[in-house]
Amino acid sequence: MGKYRPVNRLIRDKKKGEGKAEVPTKKRFKQILWMASRGDLGKRNLAIIWTLFGSGLRINEVAKLRVRDLLRETNELRTTFIIPASYTKTNKSRAAYILAKPHINAIEEWLREMLDQNICVLENDEFRGLNPDWPIFAITKKGKSWRKMAFRDKKYKDANGNVRTTKVCSSMQTLVSEIFKNSGLPSGTHAGRRTLATWLDQKGVELETIQRILGHSDPDMTLAFEYIDPNFERINDAFQQSFKNIT
Numbered sequence: 001m002g003k004y005r006p007v008n009r010l011i012r013d014k015k016k017g018e019g020k021a022e023v024p025t026k027k028r029f030k031q032i033l034w035m036a037s038r039g040d041l042g043k044r045n046l047a048i049i050w051t052l053f054g055s056g057l058r059i060n061e062v063a064k065l066r067v068r069d070l071l072r073e074t075n076e077l078r079t080t081f082i083i084p085a086s087y088t089k090t091n092k093s094r095a096a097y098i099l100a101k102p103h104i105n106a107i108e109e110w111l112r113e114m115l116d117q118n119i120c121v122l123e124n125d126e127f128r129g130l131n132p133d134w135p136i137f138a139i140t141k142k143g144k145s146w147r148k149m150a151f152r153d154k155k156y157k158d159a160n161g162n163v164r165t166t167k168v169c170s171s172m173q174t175l176v177s178e179i180f181k182n183s184g185l186p187s188g189t190h191a192g193r194r195t196l197a198t199w200l201d202q203k204g205v206e207l208e209t210i211q212r213i214l215g216h217s218d219p220d221m222t223l224a225f226e227y228i229d230p231n232f233e234r235i236n237d238a239f240q241q242s243f244k245n246i247t
Contacts, residue, residue: 054196
């Protein structure tokens with residue numbers, strides 16, 4: 001277990017309306033996957049959802065991913081890939097992972113669909129014949145033609161209070177929010193990151209490892225913004241075991 005877990009995180013009651021994305025149950029997550037898979041763009045949408053939950057990416061990081069980010073020139077899918085600094089909210093690059101088998105399968109299915117639909121296909125043997133500079137997820141279909149989703153500028157303040165500008169893909173944000181809403185999950189697009197962090201924590205993964213997966217600069221940030229939901233059953237068991245046979 002991690003070495004640095006403040007007590008206030010464990011005992012603090014969650015309040016409605018605090019803006020934290022809800023962590024779904026496994027049953028609810030399956031409902032989200034099913035809802036995403038429906039329709040003509042179901043394979044794309046399913047791959048997007050898996051990348052949010054399976055890799056812990058922010059929605060705009062997913063939108064900015066290009067073919068070359070997830071595919072090697074030699075055509076293999078990258079199970080470890082680098083999110084460039086220009087994609088991230090913190091302007092820092094980090095490693096991300098595609099390791100869960102259903103996550104791998106979802107992306108492979110979407111890649112095959114891209115080839116079948118002749119999306120950004122080039123006459124070459126690299127990157128499976130796809131244009132490496134095209135977005136891998138931020139593409140949509142209008143009529144019979146495919147096009148890139150639009151990005152707009154959004155200003156925000158960083159941790160030091162400096163005003164910065166980033167590119168956001170409103171279309172993808174709306175898409176994911178609708179999938180969540182139709183699945184009964186009343187939360188924002190940050191749910192994937194919080195869910196990954198919470199589920200890893202429940203499996204006993206060290207806090208420092210979760211911190212690195214999320215791309216936080218230190219463990220305090222992972223806890224301060226309450227990415228990890230407390231597991232009271234495990235907390236209770238820890239107390240019972242610690243004071244067992246003491247009267």
